[in-house]
Each structure stands twice: as structure tokens, then as C-alpha cells.
Amino acid sequence: MKNKNTWRISVLSLLFSASTALADTTLVKNVSGYTLDDSGKLISFSSILIEDGKVKTLDPTSMRADAVVDGDGNVMLPGLIDAHGHLLGLGSSLLEVDVRDSRSAADAAKKAAAYAFAHQKQAWIFGSGWNQEVWPDRSFPTAAILDAEISNRPVWLTRVDAHAGWANTKALELAGITKDTPDPVGGKIVRDSDGNPSGVLIDNAIGLMEKVMPKAGAALYQQQLDATGQHLLSVGVTAMHDAGVPHSVYDFYLARAAEQTLPVRIYAMISATDDDLDSMLDNGPVRSADDFLFIRSVKAYGDGALGSRGAALLAPYSDDPHQSGLLLTQPEEMAPLFSKVLGAGFQLNFHAIGDRANRMALDQFETTMKKFPNRDFRNRIEHAQVIHPDDLSRFAELNVLPSMQPTHATSDKNMAEDRLGKDRMEGAYAWKTLLNSGIPIPLGSDFPVELANPFYGLHAAVTRQDRNNQPVAGWYAHEAMTVEQAFRGFTLDAAYAAHMEDTLGSLTPGKWADFILVDQDIFDIPAQDIWKTQVLETWSAGIQVFKEKNPRLPE
Incomplete structure (x- = not known):
């Protein structure tokens, strides 16, 4: 316990003393910028001066800085904040089979099988994204459908909302889920007409499967x-x-x-x-x-x-x-x-x-x-x-x-x-x-x-x-x-x-210079086209961290 506490204290001291090496000042000019001011009013600007990773001023009177970046007339917005996501869950989905676009349970099973064939050394086949509501029969899938494609390795595919999962028989056997397994509190084992587990586990029943899955590190x-x-x-x-x-x-x-x-x-x-x-x-x-x-x-x-x-x-x-x-x-x-x-x-x-x-x-x-x-x-x-x-x-x-x-x-x-x-x-x-x-x-x-x-x-x-x-x-x-x-x-x-409006959420003086350059003005296009917006560059604390290699050509 002493070593664990010592490690924690040293980590926390590093966190609170951390600093980022940044150019003293950076000027990004020639942009069509939008942000909210401290009162929440939408304002526009054409240049932004950054000092030590934070916004110094908008539309500075002097164009001199240690580094000058031409925004090429593109639209600048504050970096966007997603207020509810699952960071490593997204990473997991990017590294596993994606069945989001499957047209049926059988189609999803075939996608999982193709993935399994390409990853012969994986002991478990994981995936996500199925949604019975977009399939013709709108019915929950069954273990038998997966078994027809993959029976020698356990398969576990989570539903698009992550509140249900679909297993093949091999996975159910490893988890010890049988006709006699009771539904856990707050969970449900979907069963067939004879009371046997059909292959779908809902909410807290997912924990029965998680107990036998490989542990992440x-x-x-x-x-x-x-x-x-x-x-x-x-x-x-x-x-x-x-x-x-x-x-x-x-x-x-x-x-x-x-x-x-x-x-x-x-x-x-x-x-x-x-x-x-x-x-x-x-x-x-x-x-x-x-x-x-x-x-x-x-x-x-x-x-x-x-x-x-x-x-x-x-x-x-x-x-x-x-x-x-x-x-x-x-x-x-x-x-x-x-x-x-x-x-x-x-x-x-x-x-x-x-x-x-x-x-x-x-x-x-x-x-x-x-x-x-x-x-x-x-x-x-x-x-x-x-x-x-x-x-x-x-x-x-x-x-x-x-x-x-x-x-x-x-x-x-x-x-x-x-x-x-x-x-x-x-x-x-x-x-x-x-x-x-x-x-x-x-x-x-x-x-x-x-x-x-x-x-x-x-x-x-x-x-x-x-x-x-x-x-x-x-x-x-x-x-x-x-x-x-x-x-x-x-x-x-x-x-x-997130109690972070003091440093994030807008491009006003004193806040971190997190911003993006995009290819169209979301405030001045038909609303139906907002989703087509393409990010050209992403900056965090005044440092460029992403640049689109092949920006969309003008139509």
C-alpha cells in the first residue's frame, strides 16, 4: 500500500506541475472565425493571437508574432467538445469488427466470420454495432445464426447502444450460461420457447459474459x-x-x-x-x-x-x-x-x-x-x-x-x-x-x-x-x-x-487555443448540409495536431 500511495502522489505532483513547450506567440490570420463570447453571444473575427498556448486576443491591432499562419480564408471554430462518449470503447470498436451496416443477423454473422478468417490468432472475436430494428424481421438475433458461421471460437457482438450483446454457443458455454442460469438483478437473458438462452444478454446480464472475457491492460x-x-x-x-x-x-x-x-x-x-x-x-x-x-x-x-x-x-x-x-x-x-x-x-x-x-x-x-x-x-x-x-x-x-x-x-x-x-x-x-x-x-x-x-x-x-x-x-x-x-x-x-468554462468552450482571451478550420460556414449554409462539413485542420493549445491530406475539392 505504501508503494501504491507513493506512486499516486508522484503522479499527481507531475500533473499539477506539467507545462507544455510552446512558441511564445502565434498569429493565425485570414480566417472567417466564430466563437461565443463570455456572455454566450456569437461573435466573429478574422485573426487570433495565441500566447503560450492560450488565446491572447481576437483581431489584434498588430500582425507581428513569433509565428504567422495564413488560414486561407477558411472558417475557424472552437474545438468541439463531445459531452458524452466512451473513449476507449471507440478505440475498441475501431480495432474490432464493425457490423453497424449489416442488413440482417445473417449478414452480421458473415461479417464476423470474415473478420475471424483474417484474424486467425485471436482467441475471441469481438464486434459491435448490430441493431435488430433496421433488419427486416426486427427480431433479436440468435446464437444459432452465429454458430452457422463461427462455432470453434467464442464470439461476442454488442448491440449499437451497448446495452445488449449477442453470443454464439461457444461463448455461452464458456460463461456457463444455461437454461438454469437465473436473470441477474437489472439484467435479462433472452430465452427461446423452451427457456434456453437464445444468445442475447441485456444490461446487467452482460456481466455474466464479461467475467470470462480476456482482461484489458x-x-x-x-x-x-x-x-x-x-x-x-x-x-x-x-x-x-x-x-x-x-x-x-x-x-x-x-x-x-x-x-x-x-x-x-x-x-x-x-x-x-x-x-x-x-x-x-x-x-x-x-x-x-x-x-x-x-x-x-x-x-x-x-x-x-x-x-x-x-x-x-x-x-x-x-x-x-x-x-x-x-x-x-x-x-x-x-x-x-x-x-x-x-x-x-x-x-x-x-x-x-x-x-x-x-x-x-x-x-x-x-x-x-x-x-x-x-x-x-x-x-x-x-x-x-x-x-x-x-x-x-x-x-x-x-x-x-x-x-x-x-x-x-x-x-x-x-x-x-x-x-x-x-x-x-x-x-x-x-x-x-x-x-x-x-x-x-x-x-x-x-x-x-x-x-x-x-x-x-x-x-x-x-x-x-x-x-x-x-x-x-x-x-x-x-x-x-x-x-x-x-x-x-x-x-x-x-x-x-465539466466545470471547465474557465479554460475551454470558446476562443476568448485566457482560454486554451483549441480550434478547427473547416471547409464551410455552418451558420450560412442550408441546415441539411451541416453534416457534410469537413475538418481541414485541428489545433490544440496553439499546436496543429491534425491536417487533412486530401481536402474536398470545390464543387
């Missing part, structure tokens, strides 16, 4: 980090909120932060289910001097997802009256958890998708926050997808931030009304209503559940359409955001949700 984490960092920078994401990290990743991030090798800024949420939660809370908040790592929040888990009918609803599902969803944190566990996290001075970010889970979270925040008057926690509900209309105003009243992901709406539009019925849609994906109540909405993607490109999220927020511009009039279009509101959600509001 620092070497794999580094591969995942490298893959994710390169991808995020290429789409203009310079900072992200990592929604639920275990102790092993917590330690990995501390080490990388001390080495100053994190590719993007990470606001990490400790997983509430980690066995070492108490020790991480005891360490207190950690913020590196260069702002590449900030740990001061906890991610808790209320329910599952709508697509797998795991979202906890106040009334049964409209398309399955025998189900009302799953609670991953039981009601009696909520008060102690909330008190523990808030009592340690950490922000609590609670995953809630269904209206029951959202109400439970709001009720518990209302009760627990009475113990901590005048504390600026900025607690959050992650996803906040389906809210009872009576509860919509409570977010602003309790200062609980609804952390939402616009592309969830455009991905869910084919099934959400089936799951909920028309009446419950009044409080579903209700962005405009929540904004009008006076509460900021930090925006993200939930990658790798959705694609990480933030311009896809900006487009969905403004149009309520998918990238095929469907439906033509927008899906429940009265809840759409303006371009400026969506832009704020991916910049200043996301920074605010």
Missing part, C-alpha cells in the same frame, strides 16, 4: 487511445467527457496525463459500479495543469436503452405490454450512492433514458441536494431521452443538466414511437422545451454507440433529420434547436457541464 488501452485520438482530432473533437471509467482506466489516464501524451482533453467520469469507487473518491478531484485530464465526476447507471426495451418506463412498453424496462441501480441504493458521491465533492452524472428512471433521478437529486445547499455541482442526467411532461421543468428548477445526444433521436425515430406510443412522445427528445425552460444542454454523440463526428450531431439537432434528410419535415421538428443553440451545446455548454 495498459498495452491494449494504448492501442485504443491511439486509434480514438487520431479519429476524434480528424473530425474536430478536441475534448470529450468519458462516461464511466473503471479504476484500471483511471490509473492509465493518470499515467498518460503525467507523460503529457493524451491526444484529446478528457473529463473523466468514474464508474459508480467499480469496486474501488471509494478509494478514487478519497483521492479527490484531479485536474492536470494543462487541462488534458480532469476527474471530478461519477457516472451512475439508472436503466437500460430504449431499443432493447431496457429503458425503465412508468407504464409498460406500447409494443410489449409485459415489459416496463430494467433498473440497473435499485431504488434503495440511490440515496446512499448520491450522498456518497456528492459528499465527496464530486458531480454525479446519472444515466437515465426512460421516464421512470428520469423521475427517480430527479427525485433523488431534489432530496439529496438539500444536504448541500449553495453547492455548484452541476449534476447531470445522461441521455434524458424520455421524460414525463410533468418533469421537464424540474431540470431547470433543480439545476440538473440534461446531457443529450442529438443523433440518438434520428437513430431512434424508426422505433421510438412504437416503443412509447404517441402520447409519451410529448416528453421525448424534448430539446427545445428544455432549452426554453432555462437549462443549458451539453451535447455529445455517445460514441461508439453513434458515430463520433460532431457535425452529424449539429445537423441532427437543427434539422431533426437523418443524413438522408428524412423525414422531409423533420421528426417532431418543433423540438429542433437553432444552429447557434446546437453550436453552444458542443462548445460552451459542454465546457460548463
